Amino acid sequence: MADNYNLPPQAYHQQDDEIDLKELFIALWKGKWIIIFTTFVFAVGGVLYALSQPNTYKAEAVLASANDNKSGGLAGMAAQFGGLASLAGINLSGGGTDSKAMALAILQSRQFINAFINKYDLMVPLMAGEKWSELTDTLQLDSEIYDSQTKTWVREVEPGKSPIPTDWEAYKEFKKLIAVSESKDNGLVTLSITHLSPTIAKQWVDWLVIDLNAWVKKESLDETRRNIGYLEEQIQKTSISDMQSVFYQLIEEQTKNLMLAQVQDEFAFKTIDPAVVPEEKAGPKRALICVLAVLLGGMLGMGIVLIRFAFTKKD
Structure with missing residues (x-):
């Protein structure tokens, strides 16, 4: 003990700042009821939150590019008749774009999605859906957003904005539901829609495939007609x-x-594999939500106990 009295002032501060694991464990044990309480509160909150979330269902279709072995437009002409065209003084080697990449870009474009929503009148089920009734296979609407009796939008919005959703809002909401992925191994494309209603999810996937093919087909036909018109002018x-x-x-x-x-x-x-009505839910992952809530509650409780211990030790 006599040696401790001879220690310089810095040594005292160093001893005070050292963390004793035994003291930490003792502090955590003394504060176990705080940890248990916060964990319990978060666990109950996590369970209630998980149960309050409606089920979502994902329908998906597997697609293969129909143009992998073909070239269209001026690019196709350049591939087969580039030599003849050069004799005529015509340049047909315009920069071609991968047809699959272009089609996928169209699928996720704002112009295509807004046209798709307006064509099938999807604004109400997209923006006002609340939950799906399995007994009647119908989508129940949120009465605070849309009044189905008067067929009017009643949602609360900021001053100056209309309760009727804009095309931009519909586009952002639709982008949350659609997912497109391409396999690096075989190049197959998976298109999926996640929605409250499994029937609607399947139907929208089917419509998307049909409309995308029709959209790309129309653009290709228009380009081909322009090419023919250009060549006729050259004649x-x-x-x-x-x-x-x-x-x-x-x-x-x-x-x-x-x-x-x-x-x-x-x-x-x-x-390749058409969409079907999903029978199993895709979300929410209620078990994971509950586990995360318990972990968060336990960590918060331990944090409170350790902070109290740190302030007590300083005093």
Whole structure:
């Protein structure tokens, strides 16, 4: 003990700042009721929160690109008739875009999604759905958002905003439901919709595939018609028979593409595994929510006890 009196002042501070694990365990044991209480409160809150969340269901379809072995538009013309076109002084080697990547970009674009929502009148089930009734297979709406009797939007909004959802709000909400993934191994694309209603989820996936194929098909047909029109103009501008022969061959090829595209329904993607009505819920993960709530409550309780111990030790 006499040696301790001879220690310099810095040594006293160092001894005071040292953490004794035994003291920590004793402090935690003394504060066990605080830890138990906070853990219990968070556990009950986690259970109530998990039970209050409605079930969600995910329907998905597996798709394969219908254009992996084909090239369209000016890129296809350049691949087959690049030499002939160069003789005619025409550049057909415009930068081509991967057809699958372009179709996937269209699928997630704001223009396509808003057109999809408006076409099938999906604003109400998208923005006002509350829960799904398994007995009647119907989607129940939130009366605080949409009045189904008067068919009016009654949601509370900030001053200056309309209770009717905008296209931008609908787009952001739809983006939360849709998921698109591409396999690196085989290139197959999985398109899924997660919704409160399993029937609606399946239906929306089917509609998305149909509309995406129709959208890409229309754009391709329009491009092909523009190509044919351009080539016909070039025929009128030249009197050289060799060049006219080149143009006619190019027009013939584009006309074939046009005829084939008009009879092809699965233009962008072929359905390998169509969507079905899911029978098992995709969420919420109630067990995980409860476990996280218990862990968070226990950590908070331990934090409170240790903070009290630290202040008590300083005093």
